[in-house]
Amino acid sequence: MSAKPKIRELLDESACEHNKSKKVACNAPTPGATTGGCAFEGAQISLFPYADAAHLVHGPMTCLGSSWETRATATSWQGRDFTQMGFTTDVSLNDVVFSGEKKLTDSIDYIMEHYAPEAIFVYSTCVTALIGDDLDLICKQAAEKYDVPMIPVHAPGFVGSKNLGSRLGGEAALRHLIGSKEPETTTPFDINLIGEYNVTGDMWQYSHLLDELGIRILSTLSGDGRVADIRTAHRAKLNVIVCAKSLISLTRKMQEQYDIPSISLSFYGKRDTSNGLLAIAEALGDAELIERTKKLIAREEAKLEEKLAPYKKVFAGKKAVLNTGGNKSWSIASALQDLGIEVVATAVKKATEADRVKAREYLGEEGVLMMNPGAEQAKLIDEKGAHLLLAGGRSLYTAIKKRIAFADVNQEKKKSYGGYNGLLNLAEDLKNALENPVFKLVSRRAPWEK
Amino acid sequence: MSAKPKIRELLDESACEHNKSKKVACNAPTPGATTGGCAFEGAQISLFPYADAAHLVHGPMTCLGSSWETRATATSWQGRDFTQMGFTTDVSLNDVVFSGEKKLTDSIDYIMEHYAPEAIFVYSTCVTALIGDDLDLICKQAAEKYDVPMIPVHAPGFVGSKNLGSRLGGEAALRHLIGSKEPETTTPFDINLIGEYNVTGDMWQYSHLLDELGIRILSTLSGDGRVADIRTAHRAKLNVIVCAKSLISLTRKMQEQYDIPSISLSFYGKRDTSNGLLAIAEALGDAELIERTKKLIAREEAKLEEKLAPYKKVFAGKKAVLNTGGNKSWSIASALQDLGIEVVATAVKKATEADRVKAREYLGEEGVLMMNPGAEQAKLIDEKGAHLLLAGGRSLYTAIKKRIAFADVNQEKKKSYGGYNGLLNLAEDLKNALENPVFKLVSRRAPWEK
């Protein structure tokens, strides 16, 4: 069992800012008062976008049955897209009693025979972890048999939250893939994108700009990723963490092992995208590159502003209340401001201290940081005369009672809001929300309620 | 008005067998007891398949509004398919009072400007014929202006039946198109297909066989037809009338004017298709061609029989009652027999004397020729133990009361029943009908009717 990461160690991950202030919440969910996914889900999120690898879930039906085909992680992989497929051993009572190891081995054989993926990620789950199936051994044997990476992912749901699972996913990649192969060539501007999953093609909103600047994405964890590429990640000059605190432990270890520095940034909104591009250039430390980057940013911002102009007319004077969690509390706020929408309040109940600082920075002294948004938001809409509420589905009721426009920040997205062009998609969606009469009409009283 | 055909003369068309026995029914529909379309519809049917020509209906909305996109006449024309378009002047009260000629001229201009067809057929209708709009003059002027054939089609609905309209359509083609252009080359085996409209691609079920035999389809009236081709029709060696008595007057006149002999045949069912191919070869009078044709027939029949074998198992011992009109009374019967289905009765109420003779020929002495099918068919189903009723939609009730399979012979077809391969489609549809439990189940008594 030596290959399994030490959970406690990961929970105490020093680079995790979140932990500093709220250590307890991080590792002990409250029975009967917990929302959010488990470690298994987190591990899947961080590794699933490798479309050239099969992802085999060793567990009963809930784990995969309810979760496959849920994430629109786009890929340019030309082979069969395994991110749109589900593989599971679907363990039965028999397996629980007599071990599921045979079934797992057979399943790996089946997948290799029928689909010949570039690798197989084998995920343990609560039940198979508890019955002690030896994934490490099975994967090792299979890897030898097929000469293809077989990566055991030890993130059964019960070890903790989604965040922890993502870390464990990163850990598995580090242990079994990163450094196992040399790149054919290297460039001075090779980077890894860490924590960018290319959901709805977010990555493609800016990857062509990196390309134009001469910055090469050596590998990703794991948006539009390839197994062969992540194996060479140890040769990158820089790790770029995209909106994913959970992977800080990975980058810290890569710094320790391979001396790769890392930066953390966001590509959400105009300012953050520009800042992010510049930060990469600066971290790579090439003066000419920095100059090129500044020019590109100026060009892209000008192009964007031109396209945004008609939207900004619609948004002029419009005020929004934002009720979401984590880094969205400031990153969406920033994007809204880029669109010319005034953000009069944002929820920081579930945000870290650092997020709150950032939120304050973006909203200014006038802005309200809501600590109890459920109770506060309705009042603030009235007080501030807000036109738009951005929140999770449950808050829709508040919006229609106040007869103002609503945008579901958790809505299943089909198009990207990332990078410069994504901002146009956000603008379009918000314009549609503001112009939609449904919020005023739907709550009109029934004739029998008058 | 000299260009208009003489209606009375067409009605008395000597080559029309139908007329011989039932002259009155042919030219005087009974008010309150008439079914079937008008002359305008007939003209449209015979000319509409020219997909490279625009078809402009000069009349009020009923004429075109209810009739376009109703016939699946397939075309291989690569340009915009005008058979799937509708053009109409949609005359208004104003036009009725002050003449619709200006509107018609403008419409022709509009079509030429926007669609540049190879020709325009201009159809007169009851109202515009009655108000006396001068189609001949307008077409003549337009033809000169655009140097493109403009064909006035004088078949307003009130002149008579669909059949008559088809003759008038043929008449218009003869007067304005046929003989107006020389073919680039000729062959000894050039034929015209007359009355084949390529509905659901019927023509393509056998045209490749003609091609293989070295028989060239010089032109068609009008299945998958081209305006340029029909203009050269006078150089054909043979006119082949496909299941269309209404066009016998046209072929007779072509014989008189251009000395082209004609034969009349059907491509429905195996035997008729074989007979038809051989008849063409024999009419062309080339011994080698006849030999080739016989070989081809043998080959095709063998191929067909092989494919039919599994169907014939299903059909073995199955008996059918056929209730339809005209030449279908024997042509469908013949096809059914080709499938191994025994036809125990066929309706001849609406058939000509010649059709009745043919029906008797196909059915033999045992077969019943129904003169009053509405009353007879139910009784015959019982007496003969029939398994299948082929009839129009109204007879469905008879089938479900008798709990036997039903096939609607008027059903909008989407696939061809023509030629050898079409017989397979028919076989498939009849197999589906025979195996469909709906006919037995649907009329089960309601619980409250027991």
Added chain:
Amino acid sequence: MGEVINKSGKPLQVNPFKLSQPMGATLAFLGIDKCMPLMHGGQGCTSFTKVFYTRHFCEPIAIQTSAVTDAIAVLDGGDYSIVESVKNITKKVTPSLIGLHTTGLPETKGDDIRGVAGKVEFPLVYVNSPDYEGGLESGWALTCKALIEQLVEPSEQIDVKKIVILPHVSLQPIEVEKIKQTCEAFGFTTYALPDLSTSLDGHLGDKQAALSSGGISVEEIKHLGDATLVLSVGDSMQKCAAALLGKNSSMRHQHFSHLSGLEASDSLIELLMQESGIELPQTNIVRWRKRLQDAMLDSHFSLGQTRFLVVGEPDQLAGICQSLYEAGGRVAAAISSVDSLQLEKIRAAKVLVGDLEDAEKLADDYDLMIGNFHCEALAHRLGKGLVTRGFPNWEQVGNALKNDVLYEGGAYFLFECANAAEEWRTHKAS
């Protein structure tokens, strides 16, 4: 409401979806029980119409033609063919009513059908419905008016529990049924004129009838003059309502431009509550309102980013566009078959009288079409989504049972549109 262009700017129709006035008249007569519509004109008009409706409804359609021919067209004033038609029809069947309606041919000749009708000794209602005027909607409305004028007996009584619905032509049978049932839920005996909900609703009859099977009976029509309330639905039906009110000065009238969407449905329910004194409608109605509200919210995100083109009859357009509007659907253009006062009220960025060539020219403006069968080829060629509505729909079965009105129909309509939009976005949008 946006720009309105009341006239087509070209000499012809290219790919028309407009339908003719006599066809509307036929359909209205098919909403009368045991009626035989008799179309006065050439035999083709009738044949086309019969096939047209047979294919739309998947039902046998009762209709006869006066089969005006060349000779008669010139010589006769309509007498012969009409009188002869009635004689021949009644030889075989015994209709409760013959519905005589004209096409352009006899109207051009100037037949005096009123005069002829007077000579016919058989229950007959006549209507002038030349196809060179109006369209489907007006043909239906003219016929309904004629039925009222020629059949309804004047009255001074009022039955306080009786309501008459006058539905416009584009309301499908199930929609008329739902409106009737809603009135009945408040205790009213409800009649619709015409009433397709019991004739062309797609039911297997006991036998194959040669006449229309179901619909409002002639006897019932005669006694419509004592209803307490006349509800006209669709602006085309206003004159019918006026005609009916002319039969009894005590009757009251309420008009609805359409009964689509939350607002219009609320108005009807509010009226019925007032009229009946019932303060809380049946559970089912209350429940469906909540479901429509939820449907509006569930579909708003999808509809709010979808641009629609709607083609159809004016009254139909008014309802469809309002339903879409309420949930945020963006109607880039509504194309009407004919001009109508209704056009001014349609919720669309642009409203025009036109054809499918116009729809094609507007191709850049919309994602999804709503219209009849003829839109199918166009939508496919242009890569647009399609929700099929209106006459004809030859490609699909079950048209008579497609309900878009009131709370329930509104919910299903929004679901269908949102699902079609998402399907389009997933598979067709570039």
Added chain:
Amino acid sequence: MGEVINKSGKPLQVNPFKLSQPMGATLAFLGIDKCMPLMHGGQGCTSFTKVFYTRHFCEPIAIQTSAVTDAIAVLDGGDYSIVESVKNITKKVTPSLIGLHTTGLPETKGDDIRGVAGKVEFPLVYVNSPDYEGGLESGWALTCKALIEQLVEPSEQIDVKKIVILPHVSLQPIEVEKIKQTCEAFGFTTYALPDLSTSLDGHLGDKQAALSSGGISVEEIKHLGDATLVLSVGDSMQKCAAALLGKNSSMRHQHFSHLSGLEASDSLIELLMQESGIELPQTNIVRWRKRLQDAMLDSHFSLGQTRFLVVGEPDQLAGICQSLYEAGGRVAAAISSVDSLQLEKIRAAKVLVGDLEDAEKLADDYDLMIGNFHCEALAHRLGKGLVTRGFPNWEQVGNALKNDVLYEGGAYFLFECANAAEEWRTHKAS
């Protein structure tokens, strides 16, 4: 009925449409008014389930997790996390019932949830529903049985006007409503257990509740023991019926494998006529039967030439395949998520337990698929038509209001299938 293969022939599931037993249990608890389902297991199972149903129903879903963690997984017998969960839930809301159901984790540990339940001083029903056994259907049925066993009070009385429906898991809310309404049309007060028709039918509530909103009340469940008749629908519900009959020896039971198609609908109506003594059902029922008959005829030509693949839960398959069969639809294969006695009765040329990889292997055998959201990508890739049915349907809205049962639903179902088949033939068939 054709060949039946009761076991998948491979070690794993590839592209599964099977769903787990605890998810079925959750859904059953959501059919109880003001219930809080409490899933005992790791937090992920609950999170996945919540998102899964939220997206399917477009509704907020009430559910909580006992959030079993690493430490507890090893040390605890379930006591701590369950007791603590109840404490934390009731701090914020006051459910009428807590619905405790297990996943594989605590079952593997061997938690004694019955024992723990005994210690909880709050209305609670527990059910063992490990996800390494059974599937959605059995999870729902086990829960229904637990509700009966633990809540229904034994009785010796009979209310001759009371019927209890026990619907299988795949019946959507509107379908349960239609079945209830049909019984009510014969004068019976009707209860469904569980009852999604008033909780997850997609209605806008007065406020956003943290508990299930609607469904059968706990009080009503307690008193189900005096119904004159128990109607179980779906073979998975037979044991529930037996449990309920155990509460009162005078209750009678009638079982329906499904309520799809003409024959099954007739059986229900016949039973209700006998039980009520009513000889002629309401107009609406009579009318819809005629419409279903007509729908069968209108769609038979299209369905008769269409080969279907149907994937889903066993009881769902039985209904869908029977509906198709009656109108001539050819089910080339039905793929079931799990084994069931029901499989023997399914109208299909081949019935197998399998996954969507099996569906892919059978690609040559069918034209149109009927199945859940996961079929979408497959159908698109293979160029097949698709009618979406079953859990989940994340692509479309209005799922809860899709009615396929009895006369009315049967008619609409056939129309939808025939229209999808023709659409496929026109645009996708090669």
